[in-house]
Amino acid sequence: MRKSFAPIEMWEAVKNNNSNYDYMFYYGVKTTGVFCIPSCNSRTPLKDNVVYFRNVDEAIEKGFRPCKRCRPDLIGYNPEKKLVNEIKRLIETEYYLLKNVSSISEKIGLSKTQVYRLFREYLKFTPKEYLEKIRIEKACELLEDGILNNAEIGLEVGFASISAFYAVFRKQTGCSPGEFRD
Structure with missing residues (x-):
């Protein structure tokens, strides 16, 4: 422990999932043999079953294993950020295969609402905006190659219609695909 905490203070931190105490101490649950950081969202254990540790090594030395939810052994581990990176x-x-955010959420195994929330929270834009951005980047590459015509490119990068391709392309680049090509 970087600072000494009273057992009552540590218990309050665990009971209230207080992230201000994360990595300052760890707690283990005797009945499960698992140790966590104070902000872990696991079910709150009984107070009598809790033991405290100064660091990860001490918890492991005492025979406890790291929680799979909060991963106290990986400082700074953030499962939500990992999910966002998976979605990205x-x-x-698969930008050309994905029809919409629902198809993204189905492939990832999250609800559409969760996918939107994670993107907004970590990236400050929506998954739809990111999908459109990637599609337009790929369309620009194809336009520069000059092999396919504009309509073929729009369909190739995953737009359901040519009009949707033209609208999003103009919105993101400020010009039409034809103007971009020239």
């Missing part, structure tokens, strides 16, 4: 990777690799 999916969009970047």
Whole structure:
């Protein structure tokens, strides 16, 4: 522990999932053999079953294993950020197959609302905006190649209609695909 905490203060931090105490101390649950950071969203254990540790090594030395939810052994681990990166990777690799945010959420296994919330919270824009951005970047590459015509490019990058492609392209680049090509 960087600072000494009274057992009552540590228990209050655990009971209230107080993230201000994360990585300052850890708590273990005797009945499960698992240790966590104070802000872990696991069910609150019984006070009598809780033991406290100064660091990860001490908890492991005493025979406790890290919680799979809060991952106290990985400082700064953030499962939501990992999900956002997974969604971004999916969009970047399958942009031409994804019809909308519902198809993204189905592939990831989250609700549409969760996908939107995560994107807004971590990236400050929506998954739809990111999908459109990636599609337009790919369309620009194809326009520069000059092999396909504008309509073929719009369909190739995943737009359901040519008019949607033209509208999003103009919104993001300030010109039409034809003007961009020239």
